[in-house]
Amino acid sequence: xxxxxxxxxxxxxxxxxxxxxxxxxxxxEELNKNERCVGELTEMVxxxxxxxxxxxxxxxxxxxxxxxxxxNSIYYALRCPCIMNFIGCxxxxxxxxxxxxxxxxxxxxx
Amino acid sequence: xxxxxxxxxxxxxxxxxxxxxxxxxxxxEELNKNERCVGELTEMVxxxxxxxxxxxxxxxxxxxxxxxxxxNSIYYALRCPCIMNFIGCxxxxxxxxxxxxxxxxxxxxx
DNA sequence: GTCATATTTGGCCATATAGCCAAATTGCCA
DNA sequence: TGGCAATTTGGCTATATGGCCAAATATGAC
Numbered sequence: 001x002x003x004x005x006x007x008x009x010x011x012x013x014x015x016x017x018x019x020x021x022x023x024x025x026x027x028x029e030e031l032n033k034n035e036r037c038v039g040e041l042t043e044m045v046x047x048x049x050x051x052x053x054x055x056x057x058x059x060x061x062x063x064x065x066x067x068x069x070x071x072n073s074i075y076y077a078l079r080c081p082c083i084m085n086f087i088g089c090x091x092x093x094x095x096x097x098x099x100x101x102x103x104x105x106x107x108x109x110x
Numbered sequence: 111x112x113x114x115x116x117x118x119x120x121x122x123x124x125x126x127x128x129x130x131x132x133x134x135x136x137x138x139e140e141l142n143k144n145e146r147c148v149g150e151l152t153e154m155v156x157x158x159x160x161x162x163x164x165x166x167x168x169x170x171x172x173x174x175x176x177x178x179x180x181x182n183s184i185y186y187a188l189r190c191p192c193i194m195n196f197i198g199c200x201x202x203x204x205x206x207x208x209x210x211x212x213x214x215x216x217x218x219x220x
Numbered sequence: 221g222t223c224a225t226a227t228t229t230g231g232c233c234a235t236a237t238a239g240c241c242a243a244a245t246t247g248c249c250a
Numbered sequence: 251t252g253g254c255a256a257t258t259t260g261g262c263t264a265t266a267t268g269g270c271c272a273a274a275t276a277t278g279a280c
Binding site (some may be wrong): 001005006009010011012013015016017019020021022023024025026043044046061063064079080082085086087088089090091092093094096097100105 | 111115116118119121123125126127129130131132133134135136154155156172173189190192193195196197198199200201202203204205206207208214
Binding site (some may be wrong): 148150159163164166167182183190 | 254255256257258259
């Protein structure tokens, strides 16, 4: 690929990589419904606070979420809800994969 | 998160993870324009054939691409072009991030 | 100031990934 | 059948990641 394009692909990959973790996907979905503070998310995810904090820092670093200090907590919010549209497509891929699998199974029984 | 949901998040994360690499993003874009064989992609990406082959196997494993043997080459194609819509959103995130950065810079100069 | 609560950071280990080279495999065609 | 071309696989190293625990760092209340 053109070397001038490389930084752009790297920037995109960094953002996508930030989404590429089960707990972080869960967090993204929750934040799409409601802003949340670290404590709430920690309880919902069911992992160590430090682990969740690090996940949030990954998301923030990628620019996917924003954080705001309020009262004695830090509230995180999803920055670009369009991210959620993508999940639908991911589900499509999963469905397509499942269909293929079914086809293969069927041809094996012949 | 509900433990019953965990496999679903893991499945989604696996697909997103497969996209989370600069070369693979490049390959996805190319395959969106045209199906391509390994040799062509190798030249376009500019890496070792074995490296590109492994990238393709990651994409295939995730269900993002299909492969078809033809003549003496294997042609890969993008399975769900909707994936491409997502890139637009990723760009939005990058823009939002850049805007923030500008704001911060501005407030520093005050 | 001191305490308690909320969050982040550092340290550590186990695991996964990307990349190259070399070797194995697969399929076409003379 | 033998060889060539395309692709995949194995082996290796360096690097990054996720997770927990423990420690550090805010921030608000008294």
